[in-house]
Amino acid sequence: MDTTRRQALTLALASAAFPAASASAAPRPTGVEGQRRADLGDGRFLNPVLAGDRPDPNVLKDGRDYYATFSSFQYYPGVPIWHSRDLVNWTPVTAALKTNIGNVWALDIAKHNGRYFIYIPVLVDGDRPLRTYVIHADSMKGPWSEPIDMRIDNMIDPGHAVGEDGKRYLFFNGGNRVRISDDGLSATGKIEHVYGGWPIPQDWIIEGFALEGPKVLRKDGWFYLFSGQGGTAGPPTSHMVVVARSRSIDGPWENCPHNPIVRTARRDEPWWSRGHATAIEGPDGKWWLVYHGYENGFRTLGRQMLLEPIEWTADGWPRALGGDLSRPMPKPRGGSGGAHGLALSGFSPDMFGTKLAFQAPRGNDYLDRVKLAGGVLTLKGQGSGPADASPLVFVAGDRSYEVTVEAEIEGDTAAGLVLFYNEKLFCGLGLGPERLHAYRIGQEERWPPGAPIDARRLHLKLVNDENVVTFFHSRDGRQWTKERSFEVAGYNHNVADGFLSLRPGIYAAGSGSARFANLTYRARGPSA
Structure with a gap:
């Protein structure tokens, strides 16, 4: 697909960063969520x-x-x-x-x-x-x-x-x-x-x-x-x-x-x-x-x-x-073009379903897990990891794209950024009270090595370059540390069944909660 058609776009889901982190964070562009036009x-x-x-x-x-x-x-x-x-x-x-x-x-x-x-x-x-x-x-x-x-x-x-x-x-x-x-x-x-x-x-x-x-x-x-x-x-x-x-x-x-x-x-x-x-x-x-x-x-x-x-x-x-x-x-003649996608300037309740959706929620009180205030989404933890946390995911329509988010955990919680097919097939990077959590093929890896770090509040990023995904983290949203890269072409129905797709999203697991701000999505050219 010609990359000139890959409109750079942003899911500007949070209009304000966390107060303590926003001063040094890079500015976030706003735009239209619409995937390829x-x-x-x-x-x-x-x-x-x-x-x-x-x-x-x-x-x-x-x-x-x-x-x-x-x-x-x-x-x-x-x-x-x-x-x-x-x-x-x-x-x-x-x-x-x-x-x-x-x-x-x-x-x-x-x-x-x-x-x-x-x-x-x-x-x-x-x-x-x-x-x-x-x-x-x-x-x-x-x-x-x-x-x-x-x-x-x-x-x-x-x-x-x-x-x-x-x-x-x-x-x-x-x-x-x-x-x-x-x-x-x-x-x-x-x-x-x-x-x-x-x-x-x-x-x-x-x-x-x-x-x-x-x-x-x-x-x-x-x-x-x-x-x-x-x-x-x-x-x-x-x-x-x-x-x-x-x-x-x-x-x-x-x-x-x-x-x-x-x-x-x-x-x-x-x-x-x-x-x-x-x-x-x-x-x-x-x-x-x-x-x-x-x-x-x-x-x-x-x-x-x-x-x-x-x-x-x-x-x-x-x-x-x-x-x-x-x-x-x-094109079909006689119709009016209009907008494609939906311009966003912050969280709003009607985003749930039009943009964000819970993957396999438990029961009918799933929307009660979410609180929107001051441009920040607070997500109550559920389960023990991404597999049973019913992550909030959205549709990606580009061969290559980048997703970033600010995350902060409260209480006994792990939370972060994932690419999620189903409970058995996902990858991601999450925050924890004492260390990062890395996931591949639906399982937590005993990695990264080294001394424990304070991982309660970080910027997270994933770059999906034509089914090769790389995860990063940062303190300030400017200087990024690369963690792991995975090949994810097999994260699809012919391997895992279910008729689903590989969707970016956020999750919160455990008994506490997590706060997310400035979730952004940007289409990229191949190997950009």
Whole structure:
């Protein structure tokens, strides 16, 4: 990716440093949190349109507005909602799900009779391991209702549809479907199998058949069913987008003669495992596909949101026009660009979910761990280390970046800066009452050697240079001491499972608390 597109940016999460440390600390720039910007400013864009971990994107067109949301898995507040007017420039709106109901997988946004709905599949422990919930609101900005258990079990990837008779349905993975109530809040029918998918050639290298992600579009007298197949990760050539259509919501479904309409065909392409698509009409009436994919060589960033133009053939089938997405393309016309990301000048409560999220929080009182005052975030300790501390993390969308933070611990606490995939796979550098704590591959290292030091208050920094990360510490934020460097390309789903991404963040463990200020994020060029 051309480094000129890597906009230097700052997560200026604290407007004031700790009083005793600020006098000698280097000044912190302010800026926009937005990761790589897709809009090239000349009427063209270059994918990704939303960089970083944006898995299973689902887009709703609502008049002139577009809303997107993504699988939020173990991150809470969950179900982030973003807004756009042109499908290229996106701004976060809110996090719709505050109540911790489990591991949130691919979901669906719908608008029906003036009301908004989000259908949420959740992986939980117990005798009903997969459940379907729904939340609803009068506005995409919320407030959103508490989650309602629809009593639809063992299904994932709901896709809302309305039949020719006005009745409402949810389509699910495996070509299944369930009739739901007119108010959209409960099931009224049984699970029924309605579609068998597209026959994948036996010699294709894929993760599995994996018929999932159904999205139903009604257009020109047809119901079009867009689905993902091949597996969402695994080999680069696994995922794909297939289409079927029917004159009736009840089928029969006819497969598109040029399926798959999107697929990574070779491992040297810039985007891998492309799939899970929503077809959406652009502001000028032309049509687009929004889907996700891994960046070649950077699975650590997660599945990023991609945009590709499509056309409708004379016989009524969609055909994708973007190729391997390696080149800039004309932007959708007729929409307004607007901001990308969110300008920040200090901590605010609405950052939780739009920017910061807890990784695998315990229970529903997780927000009580945080106190915001005077530009400083105080985080109450939990667990014994990063693994069970439910760190506060954020999405990184650049191949290379730098993160810095000031940290101070109070009481029996360890706290610091981490790159976190899950509780078994992370690295980081933390403060302790008598020494530094270093972590690699999810374990604390018996290191650094030497005499104990006063490590209750330090500046911390990590530099991720294309999956090689180096940690530093400093007394004043000017003179930095380098600690350790790690190669982290393997900190990804194909190694650790879970469909997550490697995210920078902060943690506090133990019975005390930690104070953080001046958390900054800056994109870097390779080997800068």
